Amino acid sequence: MNTQQKIQSLRDELRQHNYNYYILDNPTISDYEFDIKLKELQALEEQHPELFDANSPTQRVGGTITKNFNTIAHDFRMYSLDNSYSKEDLLDWETRIKKIVDGEVKYTCELKYDGASMNLTYEDGKLVRAVTRGDGVQGDEVTANVKTIKTVPLQLKGDFPKRFDIRGEIILPIKGFLKMNEDRMANDEEPYRNPRNTASGSLKLQDSTEVAKRPLECLLYSIKGNNLNISSQIEGLEKARAWGFKVPNEAKLVNSIDEVLEYVEYWDEHRHNLPYEIDGVVVKVNSFYQQDELGFTAKAPRWAMAYKFKAEQVSTKLNEIKYQVGRTGAITPVANLEPVQLAGTIVKRASLHNADQIEKLDIRERDEVFVEKGGEIIPKIIAVDLTKRPENSQPTTYITTCPECETELIRPEGEAKHYCPNYNTCPPQVIGRIQHYISRKAMDIEGLGGETVALLVKEGLIANYADLYELTVEQVIPLERMAEKSAKNLVNGIETSKQIPFERVLFALGIRYVGETVAKKLAKYYKSIDALMFASAIDLVTVDEIGERIAESVVEFFSSEENKTIVERLKSSGVQLEISADKLANQTEKLKGQTFVVSGVFESVSRNELKKLIEDNGGKVSSSISSKTSYVIAGDKMGPSKRAKAENLNIVILSEQAFLGLLK
Ligand code: AMP
Ligand code: ZN
Numbered sequence: 001m002n003t004q005q006k007i008q009s010l011r012d013e014l015r016q017h018n019y020n021y022y023i024l025d026n027p028t029i030s031d032y033e034f035d036i037k038l039k040e041l042q043a044l045e046e047q048h049p050e051l052f053d054a055n056s057p058t059q060r061v062g063g064t065i066t067k068n069f070n071t072i073a074h075d076f077r078m079y080s081l082d083n084s085y086s087k088e089d090l091l092d093w094e095t096r097i098k099k100i101v102d103g104e105v106k107y108t109c110e111l112k113y114d115g116a117s118m119n120l121t122y123e124d125g126k127l128v129r130a131v132t133r134g135d136g137v138q139g140d141e142v143t144a145n146v147k148t149i150k151t152v153p154l155q156l157k158g159d160f161p162k163r164f165d166i167r168g169e170i171i172l173p174i175k176g177f178l179k180m181n182e183d184r185m186a187n188d189e190e191p192y193r194n195p196r197n198t199a200s201g202s203l204k205l206q207d208s209t210e211v212a213k214r215p216l217e218c219l220l221y222s223i224k225g226n227n228l229n230i231s232s233q234i235e236g237l238e239k240a241r242a243w244g245f246k247v248p249n250e251a252k253l254v255n256s257i258d259e260v261l262e263y264v265e266y267w268d269e270h271r272h273n274l275p276y277e278i279d280g281v282v283v284k285v286n287s288f289y290q291q292d293e294l295g296f297t298a299k300a301p302r303w304a305m306a307y308k309f310k311a312e313q314v315s316t317k318l319n320e321i322k323y324q325v326g327r328t329g330a331i332t333p334v335a336n337l338e339p340v341q342l343a344g345t346i347v348k349r350a351s352l353h354n355a356d357q358i359e360k361l362d363i364r365e366r367d368e369v370f371v372e373k374g375g376e377i378i379p380k381i382i383a384v385d386l387t388k389r390p391e392n393s394q395p396t397t398y399i400t401t402c403p404e405c406e407t408e409l410i411r412p413e414g415e416a417k418h419y420c421p422n423y424n425t426c427p428p429q430v431i432g433r434i435q436h437y438i439s440r441k442a443m444d445i446e447g448l449g450g451e452t453v454a455l456l457v458k459e460g461l462i463a464n465y466a467d468l469y470e471l472t473v474e475q476v477i478p479l480e481r482m483a484e485k486s487a488k489n490l491v492n493g494i495e496t497s498k499q500i501p502f503e504r505v506l507f508a509l510g511i512r513y514v515g516e517t518v519a520k521k522l523a524k525y526y527k528s529i530d531a532l533m534f535a536s537a538i539d540l541v542t543v544d545e546i547g548e549r550i551a552e553s554v555v556e557f558f559s560s561e562e563n564k565t566i567v568e569r570l571k572s573s574g575v576q577l578e579i580s581a582d583k584l585a586n587q588t589e590k591l592k593g594q595t596f597v598v599s600g601v602f603e604s605v606s607r608n609e610l611k612k613l614i615e616d617n618g619g620k621v622s623s624s625i626s627s628k629t630s631y632v633i634a635g636d637k638m639g640p641s642k643r644a645k646a647e648n649l650n651i652v653i654l655s656e657q658a659f660l661g662l663l664k
Contacts, residue, residue, distance in 0.1 A: 003044065007051055010041040014057040015155060022150040022217075023246050055126050055147075055154035062208035064144035069204065072131045073138045074119055075165060076224040080136065080299050081282060081306040090257050090283070093305050099624045100302070101290045102639030108233040109263040110251045111271075112280040112306055113219050115171035116200035118146065120218075123163045125156040125243075132203060135441070142203045146170070148212035151219075153244040160243045164225030168218050168245075172199040173275045176215030193346060195277055217276070220245045232286045253286060260307075268309050280308040289637070292607065293599065295623060298517055302623070311372045314347075315385055316340040318369050321352065321396060323403045327432025328512050329419040331399070331409060333358060335369070335381060342373050350381050354416040355398040364393050404428050424562060430464070431457050433510045437465040441516060442508035443497040447489035455479055465508070466566045468494050469573035498574045501583070502528070505576055509567075511557045513550045521545060522554070524587075528578035529567060533558045544620060590663060591619030595628055599642055600635030602656050607635075610659070617663060625651065633659045 001009070017034055021027040042058050045051065053059075084090055097105060117133040130146035132139035146152055149170065172180075172195040181192055192198040202214050223236045230236045234253045241247040250267070254260055264281050271278050285291050285303035294302040317338040324332045333352040340347055350371055352358055361384055363369065368388035373379040401408050402420035404427055409418040420426050434453045438445040445468075456462045461475055471494065476487040500508075503523035507516050514522070525543045526532040532554070540551035557563055571577050596614050598607055598621065605613070610633060611621045625632060625645050632638075632646045632653045646653055654662070 003048060004051060007041065007044050007048065010037060010044070011053070011056050014038060014041065018057060018060075018150055019153070019157075019244060023244065057154070059154070060148050060150060060212060062144075062148045062210070062212035064208045066142075066144055066206055066208070069140035069142060071134070071138050072129070072141045074131065074136075075121075078117060078119060078133045078136045078139070078167070079296060079301055081304055082297075082300045083280075083306050083308050085308055085310075087257075087261055090260060090305065090307065094257050096302070097285065097290075097294065101285075101293045102641040104255075105290060106286040107254050107257075107260055108237070108251060108284050108286050109254055109260055110221055110237075110282045110284070111248060111267060111274070111278045112282045112308075113169035113171050113221075113248075114196050114277045114279045115169040115219075116196070116203060118142075118168055118170050118203075118218060120146070120152065120166050120168070121163075122156060122160070122166065125160050127152065127154050132200075140204070144208045145203055145205060145211040146218070148208050149216045149218050151217045151246040156243040158242050158244075161225060161228050164223055164228060166220055166240060166245065167222040167224065168220035170199050170203060170216055170218050171195065171276045172202075172214065172216055174277065175275065180214065218246060219276075220247050221251075221282070231288050233284045233288070233291075234286055264307050271309070278309075280306050282306050292601075293639070295607075312342060313370055313372045313382070314340050314342045315368055315370050316347075318363065318365060318367050318381070320365055321358075321363075323399050325402060325404050325420055325426065325428040327429055327436055327510065329421065329423065329426060329429050331402075331418045331420065333398075335363070337369075337371065340371070342371060342379060347371060347373070347379050350379050352381065355411075355418060356416055358396050358398065362395065364389070364396050366390050366393060402426060423560075424463075427457065434462065434465050434468070436510045437508045438468075438497075439508075442504060443500050444504075445493045445497050447486065447493035452479070452482075452490070464566050466569035466573065469498075469570070469575070498576065500576060502576045502579050505570075506532075509557070512553045514554065518546065518550055523579060527584065529571070530578075533564070533567070587616050587618075588663075589618040591617040593618075594630040595620045595622050597622055597625050597629050597632045597646075598635075599632060600638035602635040604656065604660075610656075613663065625649065631659070 014034070014037055017027070017029055017037075021034075038058065041056070045056065045058055082093075084093060094105070119131045119133070119139065120127060121129040121131075127143070127147065129141060130143045130152070131141050134140060147154060174195060177192070177195040177198060180198070184192070198214075199216060202211050202216055205211050220240050221237070222233075223230060223240060230239060234251070237247050237251050252263060254263060260281075260283050267278070267281055283305045285294060291301070291303040296302060318335050319338060320336040322334050322336060324334055326332060331354075333354070335350045335352050337348055337350055350369075352363065357363075361381065363381060363384055368385040369381045370383045370385065371379050372382045398418070399409065402422065405420065405422050405425065407420050407422040407426065410421050411418045420429065423429060431454045434457065435450045437443055438448050438450075438453065448468075453462075456471075456476075456479070459479065461471065462468055471491060473484070473487045473491050476482055476490055477484060479487075482490075501523075503520045506523050506529070507514065507519035521543060522532060526535065535554070537548070537551040537555050540546050540554055541548060558567075567577070591614060596619055598610050598614075601607075602610060614621050622629060625642060627649055629646070629649070629651050632642075632651055633656065634643070634653050635656060643653070
């Protein structure tokens with residue numbers, strides 16, 4: 001055997017031992033023997049740098065330092081999951097599914113691992129990239145760190161596709177977590193709070209050698225790619241397992257919602273026997289054809305549903321009620337609690353939502369309260385332990401003036417929250433609005449962070465977002481922690497934001513109830529801020545999905561002289577306040593007023609391209625056939641009951657070609 005063959009055979013052998021140990025949990029040699037072989041390989045690789053392989057088992061020990069994690073766009077968006085908490089929720093979900101797909105529906109049930117989601121890209125069987133979920137569209141590249149996780153195969157086995165993405169959860173098993181904390185405490189270090197945060201924090205460590213020391217694991221649950229020749233979720237899981245991934249054996253194919261519930265009940269009871277934490281179960285429509293029919297909402301697949309286990313509760317003392325002012329002036333009461341351990345984290349604060357909530361539960365300072373951790377990050381108070389109420393306790397009187405600017409609070413009719421109406425000079429409102437304006441999903445201004453905004457406002461350099469465009473480097477330099485370079489970056493970042501498209505500017509303005517999706521709809525419909533500014537509430541509600549509440553808020557925003565002046569100043573600064581010409585060129589109103597349902601598989605365009613074509617030409621896409629449907633565009637394999645429904649309702653069924661003809 002020559003050196004090259006020797007190296008290759010050691011790599012193969014070590015890879016197999018890794019697999020036996022970490023994936024199969026069934027080692028066939030001792031740790032000692034493994035180490036000897038690994039050292040032998042390391043020595044050979046050092047003598048022969050020309051035979052280096054980034055995916056060799058020796059690369060698992062780390063050694064790479066990452067200073068900045070690159071942002072990378074996902075090829076396939078990483079969606080979130082809708083949540084359910086009861087049998088009724090699941091049955092409602094099934095009803096929605098049956099409206100869209102034909103025939104029998106089977107489900108795969110999986111555990112919902114509580115860690116950090118990860119997208120791995122493989123090419124020719126080799127791991128080429130690992131990217132965190134981030135905001136779902138793009139995440140941070142953490143390949144060097146992920147390579148050190150032994151359950152992530154660096155080289156696949158068997159009959160894998162040439163290129164694909166696979167998704168999973170990076171978790172820290174409970175035993176490993178406890179061991180890490182023992183070591184920390186022995187070194188007089190603060191213990192980590194919970195396995196989930198420790199797992200996701202590990203991915204962003206700069207030194208991969210540190211990551212290699214942590215007993216992280218990667219559990220896989222979904223494969224994405226083109227032409228993969230996989231037709232169901234369960235088949236995907238089985239294939240991934242055969243290629244060498246760790247796919248927990250608890251995943252199960254079931255035939256009905258009743259069986260889903262059995263699975264949920266079983267794991268709710270037995271979850272504490274698992275080596276890692278789970279916070280529920282994920283149910284997925286098994287057939288990929290049906291998944292494709294169901295598609296996605298703005299934030300989650302329609303074919304998947306998380307079932308969250310009941311939250312854990314504890315009781316603790318409420319020390320004090322404080323009031324916070326948000327960027328819209330909304331007041332949020334917050335309870336400062338005696339710190340207490342709950343579901344793996346230490347809880348110090350709880351949201352009290354609003355005055356009604358405090359009154360309804362009769363929550364008072366110094367009460368003993370029950371705290372529950374649901375899906376949100378901030379836990380909530382669900383009841384007061386009246387047996388423990390101090391004798392001289394007084395009911396809580398809700399504040400009547402703003403804690404920040406002392407303006408008298410108002411409570412708009414029909415709203416649960418109180419607001420500080422001092423829109424123009426209440427500090428958290430002024431600062432919060434500008435912070436929202438510069439944030440990543442809005443104007444994404446590089447070189448300017450939330451704290452600097454607060455500083456700029458406090459120093460009197462800016463009082464609204466239009467003022468940003470008049471800032472000069474000379475003005476900024478004297479600020480705390482600013483140097484010439486960072487001041488220049490800041491001013492450049494503001495300048496660059498003039499390229500941000502209109503729909504995002506509209507979102508950035510921070511009009512109440514105008515979130516990202518609404519901003520897109522309004523931008524598309526009105527095309528310029530001038531047109532939007534003159535729209536009446538009656539006109540606004542004719543826009544698809546714009547309700548009265550949003551319409552009134554938009555009208556109110558533009559009825560303020562102050563806001564109008566600010567918008568005019570943005571316009572003269574060169575901020576994009578209308579849809580750009582080339583974007584307009586691709587849009588028509590040809591399909592205005594028409595609602596389409598798209599079903600089946602298409603030849604010349606993908607289902608998503610079809611949907612975009614419909615929307616760009618003013619039409620509306622709906623997922624189920626009803627009397628409101630104008631046309632059904634039928635591809636190959638359209639379900640027979642769908643076809644029957646369309647025929648019953650006398651809806652015109654178009655072929656792909658006929659539809660494209662319609663646009664000509
Ligand atoms: P959420 O963050 O609550 O919207 O839930 C979605 C997240 O659940 C995904 O991004 C995954 O990280 C995680 N997850 C855990 N287990 C699974 C699973 N078996 N299937 C899909 N997602 C899962
Ligand atoms: Zn105020």
